[in-house]
Every structure is written in C-alpha cells, then in structure tokens.
Amino acid sequence: MEKIVFKNKYLNIVIGVILVLLAGLGYFLGWVEDFLPFFIGSILILLSLKRFIFTYKKIISKNATLILVIELILDFVFAGLLIYLKDNVELFIGLIVYIRGVSYLLINYIATRKIKLLQYIMNIGYVTIGAFLMFYPLDSVTAIVITVSLLFLLVGAIFLQAGIKPFVKSKDPLKKAKEREKVQEKLVKKQEKVEDKLDKLEVKATKVAEENKKIVEESKIIQKELEKTKGSVKPKPKVEEVTPKIQKINxxxxxxxxxxxxxxxxxxxxxxxxxxxxxxxxxxxxxxx
Structure with a gap:
C-alpha cells in the first residue's frame, strides 16, 4: 500500500476522493460502461509497466530481458487497440493475460532453468484464463464494470486512508506525550549507564595512578640503596705476581x-x-x- 501512495497527505486525499466519486457516480451513471475500454486499457498499460520495472531489476539473462521487452510492446499494442476500437474487451484482456503467462514460462526457463511448482501453476493459470477469454463467447461487460468500479473504490480508499492517517495521529497528543516520555526515560537510563561506566573508569584510573606512584617511590629507594652499597665496597688490592728465581748451578x-x-x-x-x-x-x- 505504501508503494502506490504519495508522501503528500493532501495529494493522497484529493486522489482518493476523485477515485471514490468516480467509482460511485461512474457505476450508477453509466460512465464506467461508456468508457470501459479506456479504463481497461489504461489499467492494463499501468500493470504492464509495473511488471516490466519489477521484473527487469531481477533479470540477468539477455534473452529473458528481450522476452520481457517484447511482452511490454505487445501489451501496449493490444491495450492501444482496445482503447482505439472500443470493443472486444474480453478478447484483448485474454490476449494480454495469455502473453503474460507464456512470457513468465519462458523467462523462468531461460533465466533459472528451475521449475517452482506454485509459480508454474500460476503461469499455467494465466495461459488458461487468457485462452478462455479469447475463444469463449462470453458477454461479461457487467461483471467487468462492477470489477472496475470496485477497483476504483478500493484504490481510492487506500489513498484516502493514507491522507487521513497523519491528521488522526496529530490529533492524539496524549499518545505523543507518552511516547516522548518513554523516549526521554530511555535517554535518561542510557545517560545513567554511561555515567556509571565513567565513574568506574575514574576509580580504576586513580588506582592505577597510585600504584604507579608506589612503584616510582620503591624504585627511588632501591637506587639509593644501590648507591650506598657501591660507596661502601672497597676495591680489592692488586696482587703482584711473584716469579720464582731459578738459581744457576756451577x-x-x-x-x-x-x-x-x-x-x-x-x-x-x-x-x-x-x-x-x-x-x-x-x-x-x-x-x-
């Protein structure tokens, strides 16, 4: 829902009101039925564009990208023919749905070469529904008109809800005040934790400084004792080597x-x-x- 609405709340309200009025008045006054090919063609073009953009970001294979581009071109052609001819709504819807199912199957095979059961069944469903709409003589204009009217009503309600929601939030100051109090309490708790950590670090730092002072004082005392011992030690007297004199015998x-x-x-x-x-x-x- 958040992906289709705008960030501007006033714009969301305006679009929502227009779509809701168009759904109600268009159905009861016959506008939806009169302009049904235009509405259906526009919706199919928008859905095709959304699918192309969403799928193009995930595709790596060049062949799969080519299939996706061909599908988009065919969707535009058939949607344009529907708007231009203003007839055969079921036929053009069936063509676009059938093309979508076939392209899904081809892209999944070319891009991944793996078959996911649920996705495979959905693609087969697209092909089956598309073929049914193309070849079965079904007069379903009334059902399509109701579906389009409900779609306009649903999308309009989404836009209205997105536009009114900020106003409803702004009218509830008690909740905002409570939320602010909670945020402030969290901040206070965090500050207290930080202060406790700082106090512990200061205590450790003072202990380390005291230990360093003791070590320095002890080293000074040891140096003084070493100097005293050096002064008290007398040098050893030199020992002269006596060489024995050998008397000559006559x-x-x-x-x-x-x-x-x-x-x-x-x-x-x-x-x-x-x-x-x-x-x-x-x-x-x-x-x-």
Whole structure:
C-alpha cells in the first residue's frame, strides 16, 4: 500500500476522493460502461509497466530481458487497440493475460532453468484464463464494470486512508506525550549507564595512578640503596705476581758424587761410569733440552 501512495497527505486525499466519486457516480451513471475500454486499457498499460520495472531489476539473462521487452510492446499494442476500437474487451484482456503467462514460462526457463511448482501453476493459470477469454463467447461487460468500479473504490480508499492517517495521529497528543516520555526515560537510563561506566573508569584510573606512584617511590629507594652499597665496597688490592728465581748451578765447583746425585734426581741413566767432565757435559745437554 505504501508503494502506490504519495508522501503528500493532501495529494493522497484529493486522489482518493476523485477515485471514490468516480467509482460511485461512474457505476450508477453509466460512465464506467461508456468508457470501459479506456479504463481497461489504461489499467492494463499501468500493470504492464509495473511488471516490466519489477521484473527487469531481477533479470540477468539477455534473452529473458528481450522476452520481457517484447511482452511490454505487445501489451501496449493490444491495450492501444482496445482503447482505439472500443470493443472486444474480453478478447484483448485474454490476449494480454495469455502473453503474460507464456512470457513468465519462458523467462523462468531461460533465466533459472528451475521449475517452482506454485509459480508454474500460476503461469499455467494465466495461459488458461487468457485462452478462455479469447475463444469463449462470453458477454461479461457487467461483471467487468462492477470489477472496475470496485477497483476504483478500493484504490481510492487506500489513498484516502493514507491522507487521513497523519491528521488522526496529530490529533492524539496524549499518545505523543507518552511516547516522548518513554523516549526521554530511555535517554535518561542510557545517560545513567554511561555515567556509571565513567565513574568506574575514574576509580580504576586513580588506582592505577597510585600504584604507579608506589612503584616510582620503591624504585627511588632501591637506587639509593644501590648507591650506598657501591660507596661502601672497597676495591680489592692488586696482587703482584711473584716469579720464582731459578738459581744457576756451577757444575765445576761440585764434586763427582754431587754431580751423580743431581743426575739421579733428573733421572739420567748411564752416568755411573762417566768422569766429571763427561757428567758436566751430560747435565748441560739435559738442561738445554
């Protein structure tokens, strides 16, 4: 309903009044019957345009779009012939309905290649009704006149309801006041929640700041203690390395027995038969090694 009405409430009221008057006066004064081909042709053109716009947005296939365009052109041609000839209302309605059913079937097959049971049955119904209206000799002008009059009355009532509804809402200040109070209560509750959260955050921030201060003070105390300990520690005295002095032995001053004793201490072999000069030479050779 909201898709066919306008946003301007005054325009909706004017159109609604015109359609309701046209439905009543047109039926009783015979205007609907006199201008029936014009009304039917106009309604078919509007419905065809609505269907084309609605279906065109959902179609991706180029072939399906071509079928939709051909259907729109044929609908315009047959609706125009109905308005021009002012006769054979059932025939042209049947043609347009039949074309719509066939195009639905073709588009569903080409675009999706899947069969939905309900949609398939509806399309078959379009084709059947269209063929019935085209080929069966039915004199249904009175039924069509009543249908068109009821359609005008229904659409006019929709427009009137859409135009009067804002006035009815504006005349109920108590409801608006209650709604405003509810909105204000919700806003107050939200503000209170936000304030509670802010208070909690402030408390956490103060705790963190106090803990940081304690940590800084403790670090200062530790640094002072470290400085005191550094000042109290005395440097270690330097230890001079003492290299043992090796006394030189004068072998010429030693006797043969003393030389043999030195040779035994050094684990020299075959020195018992050597004389003093040979033993001194042996000891010197062993020392140079």
């Amino acid at each position: 072998y010429e001053e030693k006797s043969l027995t003393e030389l043999k004793a030195i040779a035994r201490e050094r684990n020299l072999e075959g020195v018992s038969q050597l004389n003093k000069a040979q033993l001194i030479a042996k000891l010197k050779e062993e020392k140079n090694k």
